[in-house]
Amino acid sequence: MESKPRQAPFELPFTDWKPEYLYSLGELSPFFREIVDNQRLLASRCPGCGKVWMPPRGDCPDCYETTEWVPISGEGRVVSCTYCYFPGANVDLIAHIGLPYVFAVIELDGADTYMFHAVKPPSQKMNEVRSGTRVKPVFREKRTGTIGDFYFVPAD
Amino acid sequence: MRKVAVVGIGTAPWQMRNSAQSFRAMAMEVVKGALAHAGLGKGDIDNVVYSIYCEVMMKQQNPTILLQDYLGFQGLPDVRIEAGAATEGYALDAAYAQVASGQSDITLVLALQKGNDFYDFETRSRGDGLRSGFAVSMDTTWFRPVMPGVPALITAACLVPHIERYGGPTIGQLARASVKNYENAFNNPEAQLHMKVTEDDVLNSRIIAWPTTTRMCCLYSDAACAMIFASEEKAREITDRPVWITGTATSTHAFQRATADNIGRMLGTRIAAQRAYAMAGIRRPRDELDLVQVHDLITGAEVMAYEELGLCELGEGGRLVDEGVVFRDGALPVNTDGGRIACGHVGGVSGAYAACEIVRQLREEAGDRQIRVRTGRGLMQCIEGHASMTAVTIFERG
Ligand SMILES: [Zn+2]
Numbered sequence: 193m194e195s196k197p198r199q200a201p202f203e204l205p206f207t208d209w210k211p212e213y214l215y216s217l218g219e220l221s222p223f224f225r226e227i228v229d230n231q232r233l234l235a236s237r238c239p240g241c242g243k244v245w246m247p248p249r250g251d252c253p254d255c256y257e258t259t260e261w262v263p264i265s266g267e268g269r270v271v272s273c274t275y276c277y278f279p280g281a282n283v284d285l286i287a288h289i290g291l292p293y294v295f296a297v298i299e300l301d302g303a304d305t306y307m308f309h310a311v312k313p314p315s316q317k318m319n320e321v322r323s324g325t326r327v328k329p330v331f332r333e334k335r336t337g338t339i340g341d342f343y344f345v346p347a348d
Numbered sequence: 349m350r351k352v353a354v355v356g357i358g359t360a361p362w363q364m365r366n367s368a369q370s371f372r373a374m375a376m377e378v379v380k381g382a383l384a385h386a387g388l389g390k391g392d393i394d395n396v397v398y399s400i401y402c403e404v405m406m407k408q409q410n411p412t413i414l415l416q417d418y419l420g421f422q423g424l425p426d427v428r429i430e431a432g433a434a435t436e437g438y439a440l441d442a443a444y445a446q447v448a449s450g451q452s453d454i455t456l457v458l459a460l461q462k463g464n465d466f467y468d469f470e471t472r473s474r475g476d477g478l479r480s481g482f483a484v485s486m487d488t489t490w491f492r493p494v495m496p497g498v499p500a501l502i503t504a505a506c507l508v509p510h511i512e513r514y515g516g517p518t519i520g521q522l523a524r525a526s527v528k529n530y531e532n533a534f535n536n537p538e539a540q541l542h543m544k545v546t547e548d549d550v551l552n553s554r555i556i557a558w559p560t561t562t563r564m565c566c567l568y569s570d571a572a573c574a575m576i577f578a579s580e581e582k583a584r585e586i587t588d589r590p591v592w593i594t595g596t597a598t599s600t601h602a603f604q605r606a607t608a609d610n611i612g613r614m615l616g617t618r619i620a621a622q623r624a625y626a627m628a629g630i631r632r633p634r635d636e637l638d639l640v641q642v643h644d645l646i647t648g649a650e651v652m653a654y655e656e657l658g659l660c661e662l663g664e665g666g667r668l669v670d671e672g673v674v675f676r677d678g679a680l681p682v683n684t685d686g687g688r689i690a691c692g693h694v695g696g697v698s699g700a701y702a703a704c705e706i707v708r709q710l711r712e713e714a715g716d717r718q719i720r721v722r723t724g725r726g727l728m729q730c731i732e733g734h735a736s737m738t739a740v741t742i743f744e745r746g
Contacts, residue, residue: 201367206407207469220489247490247604271611272509275558276501282480283496295494295501295557297509297606306606308505310494318558323512340493 217337219250222261224337231331231342233266235303246303247339266329267347268300273311275318285310285340288332294321298344311344321346352447353583353590353746355454356386356576357704362540362692365464365474366570371406372418374572375460379419382456382574386586390419393576395452396426399439399459401695404481406462415458425452432485432732433645434598435459436699437739440575440728441596444741447577454582459700460572478568486733490604499645500556500565502733507560507648509612514663517651519559521666523550525647526564526689528675533686535676535717540567540692564647566688571697573704583746591707594725595628595742597621603736614649614735617656621729624740625658630725634659634680638723639709641702643731644687653729654682657740681719684709699730703741710745721745 217224223234236248240255244262252259273296279286286293294311311327313320321327326347335341358381366374383389396419398412408414412428415421427446431438436459446452466477482497495501511517517525527547533539545563553562583590601616621633630636640657644650651665659680660668668674674682685691685705688698706726708714724745731738 203367205467205469209407215488217489245605249604253605271608272505272512274501274504274508274560276496276498276504276556277554277558278496278498278501278556282483283493285494286496295504297505297611304607305604306611308491308494308606338493339490343494 220248223248227331227341228335228337233264233300233329234261235264235300236260237262243304244302246300246305246307262302264300264302266300268298268327270311270321270323270325270327271297271299271306272323273297273321283340285343289343290316292316296321296344298327309339309344314346349448350450351580352444352577352593353580354575354593354707354743355578355583355586355590356382356388357707358382358385358574359538359701359704360572361538362569362571364540364567364569366462371408371411371460371462372415374570375415375419375458378572378574379456379458382576386576388454388576388586392454393421393456394424395446395455396421396424397439397443397446397455397457398426398428399436399457399696399700400428401430401432401435401461402485404484405466407465431737431739433643433695434699434730434732434737434739435696436703437728437730437741438598440593440700440703440741441598441739443577444593444596447579453579455577457575457577457700458572459574459697461694461696462570463568463694464570487604498556499733500560503646503649504557504560506612506614506734507646507652510652511559513612516663517648517666517669519551520547521669522559522564522647522651523547525651525669525674526550528669529644529683529687529689532676532684532717533690535715536685536691539686539690540569541686541690543690560646560648564689566645566693567690569692569694571692571694571701573697573701575700575704575707589711590746591710592744592746593741594744595624595630596740597623597627598737598739599623601736601738603734614652614656614731614738616735616738617653617729617731617740620738620740621657624742628742628744630742633657633727636723637680637725637727638721639681639684639706639719639726641683641685641705641726641728643699643729644683644689645693645731645733647689649731649735650683650687657727657729676717676719684714684717684719699728699739702730703728703743706743710743
């Protein structure tokens with residue numbers, strides 16, 4: 193390392209602290225276990241008001257009732273989307289599907305709330321995916337228990 | 349409740365990276381500046397509110413006790429506020445409440461954040477380090493695995509449906525709003541970027557997340573600034589130019605329960621603004637304010653803020669740009685310091701700096717970028733990423 197004048201700021205590489213976690217998904221465990229084991233999506237339904245929450249929640253924020261798991265097909269409709277051209281550092285899913293990818297607001301069939309997720313445009317061209325496009329999930333070979341275990345593609 | 353005034357501000361130049369000062373020295377510089385501006389000594393402060401967004405970025409948990417010690421405030425009460433990129437506005441709200449309630453007579457608000465010490469040794473990139481580190485700011489269960497830590501993308505989830513629903517802003521209007529902020533920064537010696545940027549430059553810069561290009565995105569910075577709040581009695585002793593806080597409010601927007609009713613909206617901003625206006629007795633904000641400082645995380649967020657703040661109807665924000673209303677010489681200048689796009693941004697500080705800019709303008713201390721003061725009122729709005737949290741503060745000179 194070249195020597196620097198005394199008054200130049202001294203910069204310390206600080207690499208001995210890399211937080212790693214064994215993170216519990218708690219009440220959401222059935223949702224992620226279903227993805228890993230069976231490549232299927234579950235939603236959560238409130239027995240009080242009947243709303244189907246996606247992303248799922250263990251408790252209904254409106255009624256404070258404990259929700260129940262219900263299967264959904266995973267197919268849905270793009271409500272709105274943007275094409276992203278920027279690489280995400282250490283976002284494994286984006287490395288897998290490539291750029292540009294579509295970051296979309298998706299209305300899944302049977303759900304009352306929208307979900308934000310990634311859509312892979314078939315030939316990475318603009319406007320292949322747009323508002324109204326029907327989409328379906330594709331589950332990845334390697335699944336670890338995150339929502340990055342799947343992504344969406346146009347359904348037809 | 350007692351009236352509360354800003355009696356002093358301390359700012360420093362925005363830098364991408366300040367390696368010449370530790371966060372402690374950055375704090376000292378702006379605290380000294382604010383005390384000097386107010387004509388006060390350290391011993392006059394009886395309470396400290398810290399606006400510090402992210403400890404992980406600073407490589408230091410519990411930074412406030414280190415700062416209390418470094419600044420010689422041992423024995424004084426302090427509290428730290430954290431609310432993402434809206435931290436500053438929430439901190440101003442808390443400081444206001446402590447002085448208004450009588451709990452404190454003179455409160456120091458210290459806004460501080462080192463944002464660019466992250467480093468990725470594998471790719472030898474500061475940006476990669478930042479984006480990995482920043483990622484835990486997002487919902488780590490439902491967002492982090494499907495998107496990179498890029499503000500343009502987070503806010504695009506609001507901007508694109510907004511454009512689809514209300515027909516605006518157009519890409520040209522977004523580019524012109526960016527150019528406005530670059531021009532304003534040119535007259536702010538403390539701005540991080542002094543750069544001539546044309547509409548074509550904005551449109552031809554790299555697309556980050558359509559329709560947002562690089563030159564429609566905020567900078568990232570190491571920054572600090574300080575403000576001193578005083579009760580009415582103290583304020584009148586300290587200065588003959590107090591700037592009163594006449595309205596303050598925070599609000600949140602449902603983030604994960606996106607539905608047709610709220611998609612493409614910044615409802616937290618709408619609600620916070622309505623509350624702050626009611627508190628300040630403002631009915632027609634566009635006519636009753638002299639300047640507005642909004643959170644231009646991306647230009648789209650700035651233009652949507654015009655609408656949610658009630659400066660115009662939904663979908664009409666772009667017209668305020670086309671008609672020149674929001675330019676420095678227009679009827680209602682916005683982001684006269686250059687905003688986050690050209691002056692600088694880091695969570696915890698940029699909104700406080702925006703508040704300092706309002707104080708400076710209302711006291712007519714803004715030098716080459718001084719606006720014409722008519723009503724003596726200014727508004728600061730800051731948001732967290734997707735506008736899920738908003739703070740609005742209204743200032744009025746005495
Ligand atoms: Zn319910």
